[in-house]
Amino acid sequence: MGVLSLLAGRYLLGLRRRTHVAAVSAISFGAMALGAAALVVTLALLEGFQSTIRTQLAASGVHAELRPRIGRALPDGDWVARLRAAHPELEVRMVRGGAVWCLGPDSAVPADLEAVDTLSRVEVNRILAAELGAGVGTEVTIASPRLTLSPLGPLPLRRRVDVAAVGATQPGDERAVIRVPLQLGGELLGSTAPRAVDLRAHDPRRAWEVASDVQRDVPGGVEVVSFAELNRPLLAALALERVMIGFGVGLVMVVAALNLLCNLALLAAEKRADVAVLAAAGLAPSRVRRLFLLLGLGVGALGGILGTVLGAAAAALLERTHALPLPRGVFIVSHVPFRVTPGAVTVVLGVSLLAALLASLAPARAAARRDVLEGLRYE
Amino acid sequence: MSEAAAARGVGTVVTAAGLRKGYGSGERRVEVLRGLDLELPRGEMLAVVGPSGVGKSTLLHLLGLLDRPDAGRLELFDTDVETLAVEARAEWRNRRLGFVFQFHALLPEFSLEENVAMPLLIGGASRRAALERARELVAAVGLASRATHFPDELSGGEQQRGAVARALVARPELLLADEPTGNLDASAASALFDLLAQLHLSRGLTSVIVTHNEALASRCTRVLRLTGAAVGDGHA
Numbered sequence: 001m002g003v004l005s006l007l008a009g010r011y012l013l014g015l016r017r018r019t020h021v022a023a024v025s026a027i028s029f030g031a032m033a034l035g036a037a038a039l040v041v042t043l044a045l046l047e048g049f050q051s052t053i054r055t056q057l058a059a060s061g062v063h064a065e066l067r068p069r070i071g072r073a074l075p076d077g078d079w080v081a082r083l084r085a086a087h088p089e090l091e092v093r094m095v096r097g098g099a100v101w102c103l104g105p106d107s108a109v110p111a112d113l114e115a116v117d118t119l120s121r122v123e124v125n126r127i128l129a130a131e132l133g134a135g136v137g138t139e140v141t142i143a144s145p146r147l148t149l150s151p152l153g154p155l156p157l158r159r160r161v162d163v164a165a166v167g168a169t170q171p172g173d174e175r176a177v178i179r180v181p182l183q184l185g186g187e188l189l190g191s192t193a194p195r196a197v198d199l200r201a202h203d204p205r206r207a208w209e210v211a212s213d214v215q216r217d218v219p220g221g222v223e224v225v226s227f228a229e230l231n232r233p234l235l236a237a238l239a240l241e242r243v244m245i246g247f248g249v250g251l252v253m254v255v256a257a258l259n260l261l262c263n264l265a266l267l268a269a270e271k272r273a274d275v276a277v278l279a280a281a282g283l284a285p286s287r288v289r290r291l292f293l294l295l296g297l298g299v300g301a302l303g304g305i306l307g308t309v310l311g312a313a314a315a316a317l318l319e320r321t322h323a324l325p326l327p328r329g330v331f332i333v334s335h336v337p338f339r340v341t342p343g344a345v346t347v348v349l350g351v352s353l354l355a356a357l358l359a360s361l362a363p364a365r366a367a368a369r370r371d372v373l374e375g376l377r378y379e
Numbered sequence: 380m381s382e383a384a385a386a387r388g389v390g391t392v393v394t395a396a397g398l399r400k401g402y403g404s405g406e407r408r409v410e411v412l413r414g415l416d417l418e419l420p421r422g423e424m425l426a427v428v429g430p431s432g433v434g435k436s437t438l439l440h441l442l443g444l445l446d447r448p449d450a451g452r453l454e455l456f457d458t459d460v461e462t463l464a465v466e467a468r469a470e471w472r473n474r475r476l477g478f479v480f481q482f483h484a485l486l487p488e489f490s491l492e493e494n495v496a497m498p499l500l501i502g503g504a505s506r507r508a509a510l511e512r513a514r515e516l517v518a519a520v521g522l523a524s525r526a527t528h529f530p531d532e533l534s535g536g537e538q539q540r541g542a543v544a545r546a547l548v549a550r551p552e553l554l555l556a557d558e559p560t561g562n563l564d565a566s567a568a569s570a571l572f573d574l575l576a577q578l579h580l581s582r583g584l585t586s587v588i589v590t591h592n593e594a595l596a597s598r599c600t601r602v603l604r605l606t607g608a609a610v611g612d613g614h615a
Contacts, residue, residue, distance in 0.1 A: 003500040010488040274486050280445060281498040281545070282473020284466050372445050376480060 008294040028263040031256035032303025040311030042249040043344040048337030058207035060168035065225040066197040073193030075221045091200040098189045103141040104132025111176040115185020121164035128176035129166045144188040257355035264363035276375025285368040292364035300356020312340045392585040393419035398451035424586045426596035429605035435589040443555045444468040477546030481558035484542040485530040492526040498549040516544035536567035554586040
């Protein structure tokens with residue numbers, strides 16, 4: 001590769017005597033760099049938003065759920081107690097539940113009641129709080145489908161409770177939920193069997209591993225639903241968003257590659273006499289092809305690396321300085337988040353090289369096939 | 380014959396029989412070479428002369444493995460060149476043949492010594508060894524003080540001397556020059572021809588020089604006159 005590197009390097013860097021070709025090469029280089037930078041910044045922006053959403057999801061939601069494989073009730077036995085003992089790093093909540101009505105200061109709305117054995121107070125999620133017009137300290141009446149006899153006939157069983165906390169809502173979960181202690185839940189719903197066990201790691205960063213951690217500690221009739229499966233629609237939407245936006249911005253690289261193709265075709269035409277002299281000196285057509293591939297890859301690689309570095313630096317700067325603020329109360333973050341990952345950098349460099357390689361193939365092939373005598377006659 | 384020439388031994392470098400070459404097709408077809416026979420012994424300095432379009436450069440391109448004949452047989456160094464694959468032809472051009480062209484003497488992005496070293500670099504020599512050998516050749520053509528200059532800093536005559544150095548740097552056996560003095564004034568042309576003649580002798584070359592200049596042609600050991608008709612072996 002020695003002489004080819006020398007020739008390619010001199011053509012790329014030493015074009016002082018062919019200024020128009022040098023200018024077009026510089027434009028190609030700039031286009032590749034700009035495309036790479038745009039792709040890195042976009043992927044950093046997507047990753048910033050999506051990691052925020054995933055963090056929020058892990059912080060507010062359930063990390064794994066144990067459900068009966070068959071029927072609506074979990075199997076009997078002390079396996080939940082053993083699970084708690086084996087995994088002190090997890091919060092294990094046995095959930096009984098059913099549908100209820102909640103009556104608040106503003107309205108009455110249907111809600112899902114969850115009776116949780118580890119809970120000692122009443123919580124509502126944000127959706128229910130908003131619909132009821134309730135907050136911490138508000139008195140809410142829960143009406144159960146169970147009936148009780150009164151002088152006026154059978155009436156729904158009611159309990160007044162004070163809301164002690166308004167919990168976060170899992171992204172993508174549109175249900176109105178009220179969580180109550182197990183005893184109160186039993187009074188309202190009767191002695192229903194537990195329908196699920198919710199698992200949460202004390203460290204939300206471990207949300208993704210919880211299901212695999214407990215897999216061998218549950219009986220055969222229990223299905224372990226992982227964090228990814230619980231949030232499959234949302235996570236799939238995020239992945240699709242990343243692919244589609246990445247693809248859209250990746251079209252910038254296609255435009256840059258087409259520009260590179262034109263530049264290499266121009267360079268091949270400009271250098272036809274030089275290539276003919278080199279061929280006469282023994283440079284085989286296959287090496288002429290490699291020379292132009294090297295030129296294309298040189299522009300693509302250097303442009304891609306420069307663009308990636310600039311894009312990553314810009315994203316890091318925007319993240320550090322919080323330069324793009326977001327309206328409070330509308331978004332869950334105060335500024336547009338950017339996060340550059342090694343994977344994104346690798347993808348952008350790979351796309352740059354691939355685009356440069358594909359753009360170089362046709363001009364390289366044409367240069368290798370060009371008639372040497374035509375080049376020698378060219379003046 | 381010099382010692383170097385003697386070391387090359389004797390034999391035939393070029394054998395051509397019934398060599399034909401034309402361009403175009405149908406009514407626009409032009410036959411350039413019509414059955415050329417030629418035998419060129421080792422050590423010969425052959426001038427090829429004739430009017431424009433008669434096939435002088437075409438003959439040189441065939442001898443230089445840059446083109447293929449339509450018909451006839453061409454042997455170089457007792458090998459039928461039609462048996463050589465594309466890569467082998469390139470290797471022969473690199474190791475056994477040296478070219479000097481009328482135009483495109485030197486590559487503009489490279490210094491004189493880099494231009495001269497180019498055939499060695501193409502042949503796989505290290506940059507250091509190639510430049511060392513190139514400097515010897517640059518000195519041999521009288522351009523030692525201009526070794527690091529770029530082509531646009533050299534006169535036309537200097538560029539052509541550089542091209543001669545490049546043609547000879549890989550120690551070829553056959554030197555092919557296509558109008559090497561075509562772009563030079565009379566005195567520069569004469570000086571370049573002197574240089575070619577001196578290197579031809581000192582390095583034991585076999586040379587084929589295409590020229591329009593009858594005075595220079597007469598200084599070769601033999602002259603091949605192409606007229607456009609079928610020609611036999613050249614005559615002095």
